[in-house]
Amino acid sequence: MHLSPRLDVRALARRAAALRPRRRRGGTVTVPEAESAGRERLRDLAALLCELGAELLRAGERTAEVERVLHDVAARYGMRVRSFVVPTGLFVRVGGGPDGRGGELDFSPVEGPALRLDQVEALQSLVERMRAKEVPFEEARRALREVRERPERFSPAATVLGYVLLTVGLGAMRHATVPAVIGYAVLGTGVGLLRLFGDRLPTTRTALPVIAAILVTAVSLRWAGPLLHEAPTVLYIPPLIAFLPGAALTLGAIELATGAALSGIARLAGAVNVLLLLALGILVGTELLRARPAGGPAPEPLGAWAPWAGVLLLGFGFLLYFSAPPRVTGWLLGALLVERLVQSVASEFAGPTFGAFAAGMLLPPMATWIERRSHTPDQVVFLPCFWLLVPGAVGLTSVSEIIVQGDTTGGLDSLVTMTVTVASIALGVLVGAGLQRHPRLSLGEPAPATPSANPAATPSGASSDTPPDTPSDTPSDTPSATPGDSTEPAGTEAGH
Numbered sequence: 001m002h003l004s005p006r007l008d009v010r011a012l013a014r015r016a017a018a019l020r021p022r023r024r025r026g027g028t029v030t031v032p033e034a035e036s037a038g039r040e041r042l043r044d045l046a047a048l049l050c051e052l053g054a055e056l057l058r059a060g061e062r063t064a065e066v067e068r069v070l071h072d073v074a075a076r077y078g079m080r081v082r083s084f085v086v087p088t089g090l091f092v093r094v095g096g097g098p099d100g101r102g103g104e105l106d107f108s109p110v111e112g113p114a115l116r117l118d119q120v121e122a123l124q125s126l127v128e129r130m131r132a133k134e135v136p137f138e139e140a141r142r143a144l145r146e147v148r149e150r151p152e153r154f155s156p157a158a159t160v161l162g163y164v165l166l167t168v169g170l171g172a173m174r175h176a177t178v179p180a181v182i183g184y185a186v187l188g189t190g191v192g193l194l195r196l197f198g199d200r201l202p203t204t205r206t207a208l209p210v211i212a213a214i215l216v217t218a219v220s221l222r223w224a225g226p227l228l229h230e231a232p233t234v235l236y237i238p239p240l241i242a243f244l245p246g247a248a249l250t251l252g253a254i255e256l257a258t259g260a261a262l263s264g265i266a267r268l269a270g271a272v273n274v275l276l277l278l279a280l281g282i283l284v285g286t287e288l289l290r291a292r293p294a295g296g297p298a299p300e301p302l303g304a305w306a307p308w309a310g311v312l313l314l315g316f317g318f319l320l321y322f323s324a325p326p327r328v329t330g331w332l333l334g335a336l337l338v339e340r341l342v343q344s345v346a347s348e349f350a351g352p353t354f355g356a357f358a359a360g361m362l363l364p365p366m367a368t369w370i371e372r373r374s375h376t377p378d379q380v381v382f383l384p385c386f387w388l389l390v391p392g393a394v395g396l397t398s399v400s401e402i403i404v405q406g407d408t409t410g411g412l413d414s415l416v417t418m419t420v421t422v423a424s425i426a427l428g429v430l431v432g433a434g435l436q437r438h439p440r441l442s443l444g445e446p447a448p449a450t451p452s453a454n455p456a457a458t459p460s461g462a463s464s465d466t467p468p469d470t471p472s473d474t475p476s477d478t479p480s481a482t483p484g485d486s487t488e489p490a491g492t493e494a495g496h
Contacts, residue, residue: 042094042095042103042104043106045074045077045079045094046093046094046103046105047106049070049073049074049081049083049094050090050107051108051144052069052070052127052144053070053090053108054089054108054110055123055144055148056069056127057085058112058115059119059123059124060120060247061379062251062258062263063085063086063255063260063263064255064258066090067083067085069127069131070083070085073130076130076132076133079094080096081094082096085263086266087110087266087270088109088266089107089108089110090107090108091105092106093106094106112148116152116322116324117318117319117322117323117325117380118150118153118324119148119323120380121325121376121380122146122147122150123147124378124379125377126143126144126147153323153325154320154323156196159192159321160192160193161192162192162316162318162320162321163191163195163317164185164188164189164192164317165313165320165321166318166321167184167185167191167241167317168184168313168317169310169311169313169316170241170310170314171184171238172309173310173311174234174237174238175234176302176306176307177299177301178299179228180228181302183224184238187216187220187238188238188239190215190216190219190239191212191216191240194208194212194215195208209240209277210284211281212239212243212281213236213277213281213282213285214281214282214284214288216235216239216282216285217232217284217285217286218288220232220233220285221286221290221292222289222292228299229297229298240278243274244387245270245271245275246387246389247383247386247387248268249268249418250360250422250426250429251267252266252267252271253268253422253423253425253426254429254430255267256268257426257430307340308340311336311337311340311388312337314387314388315329315332315336315384318384318387319332322383324380325380327374327376328374328376331370331374331381332380332381335366335367335370335381335385336385336388339362339363339366339385342359343356346358352417352421353420353421356424356428357425357427357428359385359428360389360426360427360428360429360431360432361428361429361431362432363385363429363432364432364433365432365435366381367381367385389421389425
């Protein structure tokens with residue numbers, strides 16, 4: 001038997017290489033673009049990406065990171081994507097040409113409470129799977145549904161205990177005496193029970209910060225002085241820890257610094273609104289009752305070890321209240337202690353502003369290092385460490401001083417301190433993130449058709465001496481003209 005065309009082994013090898021994802025310099029992986037896709041597939045992928053993006057926003061991810069994830073996942077399916085992401089919702093267009101026309105457009109709002117730490121871990125594991133391979137649509141939707149419906153790891157009693165530990169931990173870091181710790185524990189128990197019932201009644205979620213602030217303020221004014229011999233203002237802030245928008249303030253500053261003006265303004269506006277609601281509750285509480293004088297001398301502080309014990313209590317409180325996986329206990333406590341140590345040493349060396357910057361700069365590489373060694377998603381470390389830096393507590397203190405006590409000078413000083421602290425943390429996080437290199441998926445040329453085994457399928461005019469033109473003949477450092485190959489994500493707000 002005689003085959004007219006010659007078998008070109010090198011050409012077949014190049015075709016096989018074109019079907020395999022290729023890694024370019026800078027950690028970019030190139031996958032072949034789907035040459036054609038039906039409208040139904042485009043609609044399904046757009047809906048899936050919207051659902052995935054909404055869950056990532058509920059997990060506390062920055063909008064730029066959400067856009068990067070959507071780009072990488074769409075590239076794994078061989079599709080172009082353009083996205084517009086804000087904290088309250090996102091638009092996603094899948095398919096179409098490089099000019100952004102055509103394709104399928106979908107939208108999803110961001111609804112529901114923030115995800116717990118165990119849900120964040122499950123979501124990040126799904127994202128890594130979808131970046132590594134093309135997960136079937138139904139399987140991905142089922143995994144997202146399981147993330148949303150994941151039951152709480154601990155009982156209601158353990159959840160309330162976690163809130164008490166959070167309250168005592170934050171209080172010990174700010175003002176640690178034996179009577180104050182007792183007051184933190186009692187008030188933390190009350191607010192923990194209030195949040196437990198309030199979470200089961202979504203209609204009361206908006207008014208919950210005001211109600212909690214009124215009750216905490218009234219109890220502190222009525223009993224703090226005669227029973228605990230403490231100033232009532234010492235007990236205001238720690239029991240309201242779950243409402244403090246420290247992470248929102250910092251993320252908003254980061255969004256503004258990276259050019260996502262709309263997202264940054266939205267996050268900062270939401271954080272300021274929460275601070276005003278809490279300050280309003282404190283104001284109502286002070287008008288309902290008057291402070292009673294202390295019945296004895298002021299108690300002695302516990303000592304220099306108390307703030308470090310507060311860090312550990314804060315870590316255990318996170319584990320219980322936010323339902324973190326038990327296997328991350330050691331990593332989380334270690335990360336919190338290291339953050340506190342770096343912030344304290346840097347503050348002693350060059351002031352609190354540099355301490356906040358140094359702690360923020362350490363956070364991204366440390367979270368990535370922990371992720372590589374423990375398979376713990378970096379968000380599980382990021383979120384507690386954001387709370388540790390407590391810019392929200394400083395913000396509430398400044399707002400309450402201005403509104404409640406009328407101390408304009410002291411309140412403005414505290415407000416400026418909060419602003420500088422938030423900016424320092426945000427700048428540090430940006431510098432720390434800039435020191436890392438993240439792999440990225442990019443679309444290459446469409447995958448070539450599989451060569452036919454039937455020699456008769458070869459066109460009569462084709463010359464067997466000319467090797468076929470394949471994507472691998474193109475230098476790998478020249479990406480295709482796709483929105484995701486640019487330095488900035490395709491869906492940045494400035495582009496819309």
